[in-house]
Amino acid sequence: MVAVVQPTHPQLAVSAAIFRDGKALLTRRARSPAKGFYSLPGGRVEFGESLHQALSREVDEETGLDIAIVGLAGWREVLPAAPGAGHYLIMSFAARWVAREPVLNDELDDYRWIAPDALAGLGDLKLTGGLEEVIQSAARLIGA
Secondary structure, three states, X not given: OOOOOOOOOOXXXXXXXXXXXXXXXXXXXXXXXXXOOEEOOEEEOOOOOOHHHHHHHHHHHHHOOEEEEEEEEEEEEEOOOOOOOOOEEEEEEEXXXXXXXXXXXXXXXXXXXXXXXHHHHOOOOOEOOOHHHHHHHHHHHHOO
């Protein structure tokens, strides 16, 4: 097994709070980082990509969904918690579902459409830090 070498500088990433029929899409990470936690689909921005291009690509790769990006819902910085861990700046966007049903790639192992006001009652689900705040902010942008 080859060890993953983390970059020595912060990585820019994007995520999408995708809304369909008043509910947001949560996806569960199938591997590290955040294995077993529900979060938003997304990933790293590649050199030369705009944030919107990266977001559309990542959402398509991870879920197969076609989305319409509405606007920036918030951001979160994830600092390395342990030696060798990554440092990420995640720009989170509000988006509307446009077409296709979710088909998860190997980075994800479950998904759920959840109403923003139901997030507080999901005590049995492990959520990534700051997820509720980003979804609430995105819901305001969407008008959900």
